[in-house]
Amino acid sequence: MEDPDEPREESSPIEEEQPTRNRSMIRPHSAKGKKPPSSSSASSTPEPPIGRFRRPWSAHPKTRAEVSKKKLVRDNLKKSHMRPPNRRPKSREVETPVEEKEADDTQVLGLECPGLDYKPHRYKVRGQDLEGPDEDTLDHGVTTLVSESSGRPVSPDHSWALTQGKNDPSKTRKQHPSFETWIMPSPHDSEDYDTDLETDMLKKADKPIDPTGKTTYLDQCKRDGLIPVSYLSRHLGDRNLRMRHHYLGGLATKPVARALEFNTVTENLDLGDNYLEGDGAAYLCRMLKDNMFIVSLDISNNFIQSRGAKAIANMLEVNTTLKTLSLSGNQLCDRDANYFMEALKNNTSLTSLDLSNNEFGETGGLYIAGALVGNESITDLDLSWNSLRNKGAEAIGKALANNQVLEVLDVSWNGFGMPGCRGLQLGLRVNSKLRVLDISNNRINKNCAKELSLGLSKNFGLETLLMNLNALTDEGIETILKAASQNQTLTYLSLQEMNINISNYKRIQQMENEKDITILHGGLGGAQRYTPQTSVLKVLSKFLKEHRIDLEGALRQQDKDHSGTLQHEEVKLALKEAGLRLTNKQIDILVEELDVTHSGSIKWEDILSGRVLTEYNRRKSSNAYKVAEVDQETLFSNMKRRQLTVI
Numbered sequence: 001m002e003d004p005d006e007p008r009e010e011s012s013p014i015e016e017e018q019p020t021r022n023r024s025m026i027r028p029h030s031a032k033g034k035k036p037p038s039s040s041s042a043s044s045t046p047e048p049p050i051g052r053f054r055r056p057w058s059a060h061p062k063t064r065a066e067v068s069k070k071k072l073v074r075d076n077l078k079k080s081h082m083r084p085p086n087r088r089p090k091s092r093e094v095e096t097p098v099e100e101k102e103a104d105d106t107q108v109l110g111l112e113c114p115g116l117d118y119k120p121h122r123y124k125v126r127g128q129d130l131e132g133p134d135e136d137t138l139d140h141g142v143t144t145l146v147s148e149s150s151g152r153p154v155s156p157d158h159s160w161a162l163t164q165g166k167n168d169p170s171k172t173r174k175q176h177p178s179f180e181t182w183i184m185p186s187p188h189d190s191e192d193y194d195t196d197l198e199t200d201m202l203k204k205a206d207k208p209i210d211p212t213g214k215t216t217y218l219d220q221c222k223r224d225g226l227i228p229v230s231y232l233s234r235h236l237g238d239r240n241l242r243m244r245h246h247y248l249g250g251l252a253t254k255p256v257a258r259a260l261e262f263n264t265v266t267e268n269l270d271l272g273d274n275y276l277e278g279d280g281a282a283y284l285c286r287m288l289k290d291n292m293f294i295v296s297l298d299i300s301n302n303f304i305q306s307r308g309a310k311a312i313a314n315m316l317e318v319n320t321t322l323k324t325l326s327l328s329g330n331q332l333c334d335r336d337a338n339y340f341m342e343a344l345k346n347n348t349s350l351t352s353l354d355l356s357n358n359e360f361g362e363t364g365g366l367y368i369a370g371a372l373v374g375n376e377s378i379t380d381l382d383l384s385w386n387s388l389r390n391k392g393a394e395a396i397g398k399a400l401a402n403n404q405v406l407e408v409l410d411v412s413w414n415g416f417g418m419p420g421c422r423g424l425q426l427g428l429r430v431n432s433k434l435r436v437l438d439i440s441n442n443r444i445n446k447n448c449a450k451e452l453s454l455g456l457s458k459n460f461g462l463e464t465l466l467m468n469l470n471a472l473t474d475e476g477i478e479t480i481l482k483a484a485s486q487n488q489t490l491t492y493l494s495l496q497e498m499n500i501n502i503s504n505y506k507r508i509q510q511m512e513n514e515k516d517i518t519i520l521h522g523g524l525g526g527a528q529r530y531t532p533q534t535s536v537l538k539v540l541s542k543f544l545k546e547h548r549i550d551l552e553g554a555l556r557q558q559d560k561d562h563s564g565t566l567q568h569e570e571v572k573l574a575l576k577e578a579g580l581r582l583t584n585k586q587i588d589i590l591v592e593e594l595d596v597t598h599s600g601s602i603k604w605e606d607i608l609s610g611r612v613l614t615e616y617n618r619r620k621s622s623n624a625y626k627v628a629e630v631d632q633e634t635l636f637s638n639m640k641r642r643q644l645t646v647i
Helices: 018-025 098-103 156-167 179-183 196-206 214-224 230-235 253-261 277-288 305-316 334-346 362-374 390-399 417-430 446-458 473-486 502-514 532-558 568-578 584-594 604-609 611-619 632-646
Strands: 106-109 121-125 145-147 240-242 268-270 296-298 324-326 352-354 380-382 408-410 436-438 464-466 492-495 518-521 565-567 601-603
Touching: 214 230, 214 253, 240 568, 253 277, 268 568, 277 305, 305 334, 334 362, 362 390, 390 417, 417 446, 446 473, 473 492, 473 502, 492 532, 502 518, 518 532, 532 568, 532 584, 532 604, 532 611, 565 568, 568 584, 568 604, 584 611, 601 604, 604 611
Parallel strands: 240 268, 268 296, 296 324, 324 352, 352 380, 380 408, 408 436, 436 464, 464 492, 492 518
Antiparallel strands: 106 121, 121 145, 565 601
């Protein structure tokens, strides 16, 4: 037992406040490296035992890599100019022995941070003599430093600070750059810092420029495992690329389309009858969204069907350079006409559209009529050899009242009948822009002729009317002739494959004598008559007298190589550009007659001088009706006068 008289030791305040001291003695993470404030006397506050105040495992400091792995360590940055200058105060510089300084030729910049996954940058000085400039220094006398971590040079300011600071620590590390330093290019302006865009441009620049796309075509064929078409390899650089009846197929169209994306030479592309199908049409349409040089495309008789029609409609909403498009014989139906209705309302560049030999019916006619009302660019529309009838035919006729752009309309070989003639009658009353109308073989009888004559007699603007192969009878022909005599602008009327009586024959002769009009008919017994070839050449002769300057300008524009000869397609485009309005069939007949040598090329100067017409009269001298020869002396005098004016 303890002696009560013996004095009791007083309990330490540390033991009395043990819970409170346990919480206060745990140091936070941010307090690492710091010492607690020292008391005045070391014996006043005894140190606690180690076991009683040990920190939990969660209080141990962690490295930066363990805390956040997303942060990049500065030593791993690739671009040296993005590193911050790791300068430290002189008071914290770590003194290294002299022996180590002499052995090591590197300099250390930055702080040694214990507990962090960070190392200071070490820089090596190129050259041993730092007092004067050597071979590895810049032009302005600053020694170049190289970082061991990145291997890249350091900026001039840092190099100056390092070299000067090592030789003379009393000098400051900062110095304003001199004029020579300021005008010197940055050490970072080198090929090591080129962007990806510049690298791609350099790679493209290394490849030879191929404006024809032949190299691209061969590479794409090799990539797809296809055999290149030798004809395409030879003619991809032609201005007029015409390859028909080669059975190209849909998959083989992909290399062609890929090559034409880079082609800047071809303007007229004709791939008719190659069984492209919908896939081939899709490849070509994807190409036409980027190609801005092709102005004429003919993919007739390729069975593109609905898929190809949808791709073409999407292309027409984007393309702004295509002027002529032929989709004849591609099994297009009424549903496809709806695609074209929306596309043609937005397209403003297409001027000629051929939709002949398809399967458009009554519903398709309604869609096409809606496109005619909204379109403001198409001047030539071919809807022949379809099944347009009843409400569809009537809607197309009525659309002419609201369309003031269309100049040539071919609806031959359809079933217009009475509904179609009723619509045409309403349209022709108002329309004054239409010049050529072909309604051949459309089930037009004498009653339909009466309905049509009401609009024809009041029309002002129609120049050519073709009504071949219709059951008009003598009464219907007489009605049409009376309406044609009242029309002031009609100069060409075709009633071929229809026999006429004596009274109508005399009326035709009287009209041709009194009025400048050409009427084609089936003849009366042994009476000779105009042939289609003679009639179109007569139209050309008249056109030369009135629009020779316009035709000359159009032909010169097509002759870009100044060779003096043009191919058939170029002559057709020139005739349309000059303003000669005929149907596609009539223009084909005309161009074939102009090609006297049947070589596929025509000397356009012979067309202007009238030699082609003279040659035709010489070859066809047995015809009762000769083409009205052009006064060559007048033409030559006009040419000389123009030459003198130019000189």
